[in-house]
Amino acid sequence: xxxxxxxxxxxxxxxxxxxxxxxxxxxxxxxxxxxxxxxxxxxxxxxxxxxxxxxxxxxxxxxxxxxxxxxxxxxxxxxxxxxxxxxxxxxxxxxxxxxxxxxxxxxxxxxx
Amino acid sequence: xxxxxxxxxxxxxxxxxxxxxxxxxxxxxxxxxxxxxxxxxxxxxxxxxxxxxxxxxxxxxxxxxxxxxxxxxxxxxxxxxxxxxxxxxxxxxxxxxxxxxxxxxxxxxxxxxx
Numbered sequence: 001x002x003x004x005x006x007x008x009x010x011x012x013x014x015x016x017x018x019x020x021x022x023x024x025x026x027x028x029x030x031x032x033x034x035x036x037x038x039x040x041x042x043x044x045x046x047x048x049x050x051x052x053x054x055x056x057x058x059x060x061x062x063x064x065x066x067x068x069x070x071x072x073x074x075x076x077x078x079x080x081x082x083x084x085x086x087x088x089x090x091x092x093x094x095x096x097x098x099x100x101x102x103x104x105x106x107x108x109x110x111x112x
Numbered sequence: 113x114x115x116x117x118x119x120x121x122x123x124x125x126x127x128x129x130x131x132x133x134x135x136x137x138x139x140x141x142x143x144x145x146x147x148x149x150x151x152x153x154x155x156x157x158x159x160x161x162x163x164x165x166x167x168x169x170x171x172x173x174x175x176x177x178x179x180x181x182x183x184x185x186x187x188x189x190x191x192x193x194x195x196x197x198x199x200x201x202x203x204x205x206x207x208x209x210x211x212x213x214x215x216x217x218x219x220x221x222x223x224x225x226x
Contacts, residue, residue, distance in 0.1 A: 009152070032213055043116075043202055043217030044155070089155065093213065098143040098162045098206070099170065100215060104154035 002027040004092050006103025014111055019080050021106045023090035024072040030092040033066060033073045034100070038087045047088075048075070080110045114138050118203050118218035125193040125225045133188040133221050135203030141216075142208040144186040148172065148199040149220075155202065161186055162208070193225045 003026040013019050025033075031052035036044035050057045050064045050073065057064050061080075066073040077084055087107050091100040119134045137144065145160035157170030161180040175197060177189040186205075190197060200222050206215040 102155040
């Protein structure tokens with residue numbers, strides 16, 4: 001089955017800095033890679049996703065890059081703000097499958 | 113829009129007790145799943161369903177039962193609670209197909225087994 005590794009487990013940055021979270025996956029047939037943000041006491045919420053036919057996708061301050069050959073993808077957050085503080089999860093899924101395989105999560109702390 | 117609704121939000125059980133965690137979605141999604149979240153372990157799949165009447169086991173199914181009698185509901189049953197089942201439980205739903213695959217999560221149920 002699929003295995004998703006996520007690093008780092010914790011990340012502390014100053015407000016305004018950039019933050020990068022990296023994930024690797026094992027199943028070369030995976031073709032959908034979402035990123036979820038989980039705020040304290042809430043369920044995970046999708047913030048951005050990318051499919052295997054695309055190398056990069058941006059949405060305002062967040063971007064995701066995908067390297068299919070190396071089987072890794074990354075989340076980039078620029079100009080971080082205190083409200084970006086949360087746990088971030090990467091995930092992977094194969095076409096036709098109904099469930100996601102998640103990484104173990106990254107706790108991002110943005111200090112004012 | 114209600115989305116995915118989980119009840120209860122908090123629950124304390126004694127070892128050996130049984131209970132059912134409720135999950136309902138109003139988006140007419142075919143796929144539903146249950147995850148547990150433990151510190152440092154991420155989200156691990158317990159059971160999932162691809163449609164009414166169809167369920168299957170995930171990564172950590174032991175000690176849990178599920179059923180899917182309707183599209184909207186996917187309850188998770190603990191038959192005899194154990195301290196190892198202390199966790200936060202999340203239900204998720206998504207639609208079938210490759211174009212619209214976002215998974216929507218409920219707010220979670222925090223379960224403590226003493």
